[in-house]
Amino acid sequence: MTATDKPGIDLGIIGFGKIARDQHRAALDASPVFRLAATVDPVNRAEGVEAFADLDSFLRQMPQVQAVALCTPPQVRFAVARQALLAGKHVLLEKPPGTTVSEVMTLERIACDQGRVLFTAWHSQFAPGIPGAKAWLADKRITGLTVTWREDVRRWHPGQDWIFAPGGTGVFDPGINAYSILTHILPVALYTTQAELEFPENRDTPIAARLKMLSEEGAPVDLDFDFRETGVQTWDMRIETDRGVLELSQGGATVIIDGQAIASESSLSGEYDRIYARFAQLIQRGESDVDLAPFRHVADAMMLGRRIQTAGFAW
Amino acid sequence: MTATDKPGIDLGIIGFGKIARDQHRAALDASPVFRLAATVDPVNRAEGVEAFADLDSFLRQMPQVQAVALCTPPQVRFAVARQALLAGKHVLLEKPPGTTVSEVMTLERIACDQGRVLFTAWHSQFAPGIPGAKAWLADKRITGLTVTWREDVRRWHPGQDWIFAPGGTGVFDPGINAYSILTHILPVALYTTQAELEFPENRDTPIAARLKMLSEEGAPVDLDFDFRETGVQTWDMRIETDRGVLELSQGGATVIIDGQAIASESSLSGEYDRIYARFAQLIQRGESDVDLAPFRHVADAMMLGRRIQTAGFAW
Known part of the structure; x- marks a missing residue:
């Protein structure tokens, strides 16, 4: 056609x-x-x-x-x-x-x-493993959570200077994908309690961030966002609950619960098909879908964070 | 009693x-x-x-x-x-x-x-001139706005190290009072387009900020927040509209419209009486009043802002 x-x-x-x-x-x-x-x-x-x-x-x-x-x-x-x-x-x-x-x-x-x-449109919310992860977590109590989101900015954003300009959010550009998954699949709210933001001396947004959050009930959450990872590219979460552990990797392509895979796609390629299906549904219903929770976590981290100056960045 | x-x-x-x-x-x-x-x-x-x-x-x-x-x-x-x-x-x-x-x-x-x-409780929203300012602005179109909020941190926050620690927001601690007035009295929303944030080299929050905002209709808004003002202490706004100019000073104690004072208190001392009257009313009605707009502007400015390192600060 x-x-x-x-x-x-x-x-x-x-x-x-x-x-x-x-x-x-x-x-x-x-x-x-x-x-x-x-x-x-x-x-x-x-x-x-x-x-x-x-x-x-x-x-x-x-x-x-x-x-x-x-x-x-x-x-x-x-x-x-x-x-x-x-x-x-x-x-x-x-x-x-x-x-x-x-x-x-x-x-x-x-x-x-x-x-x-x-x-x-938060594309990571449309990753293959997300619906299953959300359904499984719905009745669990979160007891601990780690997020590791490490990628090579030169590979995924080659020459995109806007990402390091004010408003580009730096490493939160991929990091916000992790936030968008967390706010979508978790049954509790999280809030940031501590953030260390590494700003290259010649750029206006952070190239790396180490963050601590808490769930409303006090479960510890550790997040490691880094744009300088030239080795294995990692977009992983480990969510511990009162009744089992959920491991999400490749940004949501794969989800394993207590060692059993509930999703194991080799790529995220269906994300945008589902985004457009959702957009079509919204237009048909005349409904907006404005989810600001992921973006609010970035703003909170930037407001609360301790700034550390680090080596200048060049493409 | x-x-x-x-x-x-x-x-x-x-x-x-x-x-x-x-x-x-x-x-x-x-x-x-x-x-x-x-x-x-x-x-x-x-x-x-x-x-x-x-x-x-x-x-x-x-x-x-x-x-x-x-x-x-x-x-x-x-x-x-x-x-x-x-x-x-x-x-x-x-x-x-x-x-x-x-x-x-x-x-x-x-x-x-x-x-x-x-x-x-945003105390500046309870300043004497605020109800009159809000009523007058309700049917006006904003064409331009300047905010000058300059005070001496050593005088108003002596030794309060928390203000320069992560989460203390630095000069936005007074600046948020200006935001709380703007979001309360203006008939249009504003959003931040540019921010320069001066961070003392030995502190984690800004000591000064110069910001640009726009009204939804494109009216320019300039804000000047400074914690290093040892001369005249200034908490002023000038709001230009299609039908006259409103000048607010002393944090809302005084409001002048086209040269005529609609409020001219010598101090802000009634603010907290009105805050507690409002709290009593909310409890009586069983209603919460959670206004996040001023705080969101701080988070936005910290997310969007360009960081400039400046001289270290000591009390």
Whole structure:
């Protein structure tokens, strides 16, 4: 089925960078509902799809497009999302949804006023092992938790200077995926009690963070986020409960409970298919889904954290 | 009327430091509803009032006390507030209400589960000029705004090291008073777009901050927070609208609209009387009042801000 003969919802991708090319494009091609109608990006474009260099031209020339996915760096997200909502589009926000919690709350209100859907898409919440993990944890008491999220920024974000610019959140860009899993699957709230943030001397966001949180009932939570891991790439959690241990790895592709695998996918490739299925469902119901809990944990850690200066970073 | 023969609600102050002695004590003595029944503090005590060195003893020995005011440094606020709520007390939180937004949201849920009142008291919202300012602004369009909040930390927080420790928020401790006024009186939401944070090389929180915000409609907002002001102490705002200018000074004691004073108190001394009147009203109605908008702006600024190292600070 080609873009032009597929029935459903026309969608534009705004910001056709790495995540849009690596994930959104394929998910839209496979979607039974959405049709990629245009890209908006000053540099990049998708072959065979209408391309616009700026938002104004896109909004003016393709008024029939009903929805947009925002895949720009977070620093420009608010202004673009606001303009799209005011132009009557449903809006999907890639993670993180902006640069401040307050601006996303403002978008939520604008979406509500406009009768349009706003969806903060946290892709890790759509990883293969997540529904099973959430269901198993629902009636357990958490007694301890460790999170190890270590990756090589040069490999996963090559040359993406925005990540180290104010508002880019540095190592919390992957770390927020861990938060988005925790806030989604745990039956209790967590809050940060201590954070050590390593800032490269020539950058404005942390390259590593060691954090302590507590569950509401006092269970200890240790988190290790690091952007300098050139060895084994690790996105793991170990959740101890009163009745067994849950081990999540590869960002949620694999989940093992007391030694038994309940999910063991080799990759996370279905995440974006499920994101677009959820977006379609939200549009059909006329409901927004604005989940700010993961982003609030980043803001809390940055407010509470002790800053440590470390070696300068260069690509 | 003495503490013992006044009818009404028995209240304990937890953390009998500077703000408790300077403000809460007198407001409680003057309150027609509350009776100061105890203080809980390892060092300080109020003459003629039961004194406890620790929370456990207080909760065990004075179970009849219905409400507590938490005036400890924010770093221990959550654990104390949780314990007090679980013991069935109504809880007033001095500002800032904690060290993270997430922990205060957890307290809100505990208060709800327990059927007890939680009140985040932002004293500047109770300044004399605030109701008039809010009423006048309600139907105006904001076109520009400047905030100048400059004070001498050595004068107002002598020796209070907690303010420069992680979770103490530094210059945002007074700055949050400005945020609490803005979020209360303005008819539009603001969000932070830029922040420069000056961290003393030997401290963990900023001593000065220059911030830019925008109103949802794009009006520019400039904020200047500084803890190093040894000259004139300034807590001023200038709010330009489509129909006139509002000038607020002395933290809300004075408000002038187009050159005409609508409030011109010489001090802010009524703030805490009104805070306790509000707390009494909330308890009577069984309603919580948890306003997180001011605190969220601090977290946002700390997440988004560019850090600049500046000279070390000593008392």
